[in-house]
Every structure is written in structure tokens, then in C-alpha cells.
Amino acid sequence: MASKQEQEQKLHLTLLVDKEKNRVVVAEANGDFVDTLFSFLTLPLGTITRLVFKNQQEQETFGCIRNLYKSVENSSDEVFFNRICKKMLLYPRNDSESYCQKLKVNVDDSEPTKYFICSTCVEGKGLLSTFAGASCSCGKLMDKEIKLHREFSNSDCVFVEKQTLYLIFDDLKVLRSFPGNTLHQLQQLGYKNINKLTHMSAIVGLNEILDLLRKALTSKSPLSDVFLANSKFPCKCTLSSRTPLSDVPSTTTVMALKVTISKSKKKIVYAEVERDFVDFLFSFLTAPIGTIVEQLNGNYCIGCMNNLKKSVNELYFSCLIVIIPLGTPIRNPKVTPQFGCVKQPLKKLCEQDAPTYRYCNNGVVIDYSYQKSRAMNLFDPRSPYGTIESAVGFVTWKSKFIVWDNLQVTPLENNTSSIAFLQKLNIPLDDLEEHEVRIGKKEALYLLGASLTSNGAALTEALFHLIKVPKEETN
Structure with a gap:
């Protein structure tokens, strides 16, 4: 007999299928399944890449993100400010991890955040690290783990009401399961007789959820793709950089880089860049996909993620999202403190401020008002002094880099031959x-x-329009 834990790893769906078109018209499920779908929005791109795209065939990749991820993976530790910074990019933290740990099926297998202090300095300088083996200011390692005292709600809900039924359409539009919503949506899809559609049941485990995550980012019909093995309606996720972003004001220069173009092919071959540009690119890996969707504001097609994000907003305003004291994390996911780019030109991709930690009862609490405990300084791996105020970035200033058109990043070593x-x-x-x-x-x-x-x-699509090539060379 399966254990209770194994039984809890399965979700149940009712599917309404159009057999003639071999597509799922709509699914009906309770809050457990919708919670898992909405949790996709909290996942950093680096986690998504590691889970579902890292080992996929080239034609199944998600833009150029896999190249960024593999560039981090293949670079030596010396390229980064320290060994922790490399791990931060390969295993970025989900700022909503405490909520996602309550999911019936949680795709994020990242290790939960732990808290460490130096056993020598705990009664002195009070430095706290969320990374094992970081160096204390006294020179010893912060390797003594302490417990975070946190208050949790007694509710077993995560993001939405657990027992409520929801409609999930093939493009991941999510609505409350009211007869009126069902009638209106089926009419909009052109169906006149619901009895001509076939009912099916599906039992969903971790493998199916991972497939849904991948298809949610690359397809317009993830339910059909996963449950009917149907790839009839692919999403072409391309948009020319020449499409104007009229709502984005011109801003002052944040970074400058040298690009080398092929005049005959009208493309950027590579860029020769400093560390600030590489930090910016690598920070894509630590940003939640929900934050990225919000930042891009519908200007790019990212599978069905725009529909998923829009559904969260609409359900929130209809008071169906669980109200959490600090806000609903799936409506406004954040970059985890210390995991962002220090010189971030995109405001919504900035990391949120770290909370105030206090040492209390041989553990640590997050409490701004509890004055009987002692505030602790949070160690920042991106800083030469381990402080938030002096944070520099992920990669070392000693290196220069080549960024290729497909966003593969190659460090330029001192002995690199320019002739070769x-x-x-x-x-x-x-x-x-x-x-x-x-x-x-x-x-x-x-x-x-x-x-x-x-x-x-990616470089060509994003930046080539900035290059002023003489007219006689473009004819």
C-alpha cells in the first residue's frame, strides 16, 4: 500500500475533450492543482532551466536562457566573486519557498533556506548567513546552523481556496467554476453542444507537472500537449526588437558595450563586455518568471504565462485568492534578497530588501518590533566585506567577457590570443x-x-537596430 506521502503527490483533473480536434477544451480541478499552476510564477528562470530545459533537445529550448545557465555552469569558480555566487545562479532561491513547501506537488526541489552563524562571534559581532560555509569577519567559517522561528497560519491553503472548483482552459486561463463562466467560455470557443465533448479523468504527478511547466512556457496548448500528446498549436515566441516599446521612456545610459557585427549578414557576432553587463544577464536566472512577465507587460509571447499571470490578477480582484498579511506572492513575486543584480536597470527585477533578523532563544526571528532580541547583520556573498551596503556583484572585476549572439558567455583570460x-x-x-x-x-x-x-x-534581435550602418552597405 502506498504511503500517505506518496498518495499526496497526485492531483486529480476532469478533462473535457474535443476528440475531433484532439484537444483539451477545458479542465476542472480544485485548489490543489491551481496552486501548483500558479506556483510556476514564483520560480526563478535558473530553477526552471535546471528542472525542464537543461537536458532538452536544442529545438525544445526556451530562448537563449539555457546558454546563460550553461555559461555559469561551465565557468571556473575564479570567474565569480566567490564560490557561493556561482551556486546562487545555478540554484537561485524562490522567495515564496515557504508557501510552495505547502503544495501537494511542488516542482521546486531546491534546498530550503538555512541560517548559519559563527560559533565564536555569535555573542559578539552577530553576523548571520543564509549560505553554509561563508567566511565570518573573524576569519572563521559560519558553520553553526540555527533555527528560524517563524509563525505559520493554521490554514492549509497556499494561494487559492482549496475546496473551490476552478476551470483551466487549454491556454491556462483560470476561472472560478461557475455555470455562467463555463457557458460563456464554451460559446466563445464555438461549441454549441457540451454533450458532444468527451469527459476524461487524469491523475497528475510530478512528471506531468514538469511537462506542464515546460509547455506552459513554449506552447499555446499545454493541456492538450501533455494529456493528449498534441503539439498541433505551437506558440511562435518571437518579436522583433524593432517593435517599439512606446510606454518605456528613454533613460540615461546604464551600460556601454562594444559589439562586433557581420556587415553582410546584418547581425551581431559577439560583444566584448565588462562585468556589469554579465551580472545583468546572469541576473535573469534569479528572477521569477512571474516578475519577468509583469516587466515585459505583454510585449513578448511567453507560452501561456501571460494568461496565467492575468488569471491571478483577475481572481485576486474577485477576492478568491487567499489573503496573506504581507501580500499575495504569486500576484507580485519578488527577486530574493541578495540574489539580484546590483546595478539593475529594470526596476521590477530589483531584489527586495532583506528583512531585519534578530537573535533570540538560540535561533533567529524576523521581527521588526521585538526589541528584547539583538539585531544581526546579514552576510552578503556579493560583497568583499560581506555587507549589504558594499555589494558588488556575482562575477569578478578582474575578468572581461565575450557574449555571443546566442548569449553564451565566455570569460576572456589574460592569456587569450586575439589572433587565434x-x-x-x-x-x-x-x-x-x-x-x-x-x-x-x-x-x-x-x-x-x-x-x-x-x-x-538574442543580441541581434535586441540591439542591432541601435547600430548605424552606412546606407551604401545595407543595399
């Missing part, structure tokens, strides 16, 4: 031309969107 580099390109020298481009908020948005949607030409 140009020979390896195998492009006629008179076809190459160097330009400088300046990155502000609008260009940063283009880069973010292209990283998710481009089929191997």
Missing part, C-alpha cells in the same frame, strides 16, 4: 565592424525579451 580568436571566427576581416552601443531601460527590456524568445540571435 579571430581565426576561429572564420569570418572575412573586411566583413567585421566594431560599434559601441549604450544600454538603458528600453534596451535592457529588449535584451530580457529576446533572451526568452530568440532562436539563437
